[in-house]
Amino acid sequence: MNERICVLCTHYHPRADPHPPDRGQTCAAGRRRLEQEVMALRSAYRRLLELERVEPGANDAASRRLPAAPVPPPSNQPNVTGSKERRIPLTDVADLTAAAQLGGVTDPFGDQVGHHSVATVLNEWVRAWHERYFANQTRPAPEAGRLFGWLLGVRLELVCDADPAITDFAAEVGELRGLIRRHLGETTPKKQPMWGVPCPRCDLMSQLMLGPEDPDKYRECANCGKLMTQDEYLAHLRELVDQYRSGQKLARGQVL
Numbered sequence: 001m002n003e004r005i006c007v008l009c010t011h012y013h014p015r016a017d018p019h020p021p022d023r024g025q026t027c028a029a030g031r032r033r034l035e036q037e038v039m040a041l042r043s044a045y046r047r048l049l050e051l052e053r054v055e056p057g058a059n060d061a062a063s064r065r066l067p068a069a070p071v072p073p074p075s076n077q078p079n080v081t082g083s084k085e086r087r088i089p090l091t092d093v094a095d096l097t098a099a100a101q102l103g104g105v106t107d108p109f110g111d112q113v114g115h116h117s118v119a120t121v122l123n124e125w126v127r128a129w130h131e132r133y134f135a136n137q138t139r140p141a142p143e144a145g146r147l148f149g150w151l152l153g154v155r156l157e158l159v160c161d162a163d164p165a166i167t168d169f170a171a172e173v174g175e176l177r178g179l180i181r182r183h184l185g186e187t188t189p190k191k192q193p194m195w196g197v198p199c200p201r202c203d204l205m206s207q208l209m210l211g212p213e214d215p216d217k218y219r220e221c222a223n224c225g226k227l228m229t230q231d232e233y234l235a236h237l238r239e240l241v242d243q244y245r246s247g248q249k250l251a252r253g254q255v256l
């Protein structure tokens, strides 16, 4: 019909062929994926709060356990932390759970090495969306739990339809979630290969990957980027089985 593409699936699967949105600028699977990511961020954030509450001294230990994670510096300013530049600062857990910093996240401190707190980032988005799309409703208090609650569900769906910057939001959610996970010493679940199944496009074996946290169970080829829905994947399997069976029959026929 036209050249519109689903921006969320393009964000989550940058190598896949783009597909059209079913509504606004996204498809149902893309919206579900973002919602699932936001929910995962909320639960990771809760675990982080729990860690602080249960083990007040654990923050430092958690930070020290961290590998030199590939965290982008939070600003474009030259890094002034010398040899620590690739390490997450020990104060970072506190940074992430700090109260929302009202008045913008435009990096007010040139030498800041920590991260904007979850509440600060969420509040920025919610403030903008509230102003633009929900101005006649009460704005939630700038507290992480309330911001998550306000956003999840129908409002997130609506901003997916409307805001072209939704992929920036998706990127920030993913980044915060990754940071919290590293603080908690959690590893990101590995993608599972579909062993022994060839990719329908590039034909390579065992390259179709299932993201363990993908609510729609997409399979994506690690080699060529081919993206399949669960239904398409199952149809592909059925086709392979049919081919295998007819191949066997043929082989038997040849023997006879």
Ligand SMILES: [Zn+2]
Binding pocket: 006, 007, 008, 009, 010, 019, 026, 027, 028, 029, 030
């Ligand atoms: Zn999509």
Ligand SMILES: [Zn+2]
Binding pocket: 199, 200, 201, 202, 203, 204, 207, 221, 222, 223, 224, 225, 226
């Ligand atoms: Zn492939």
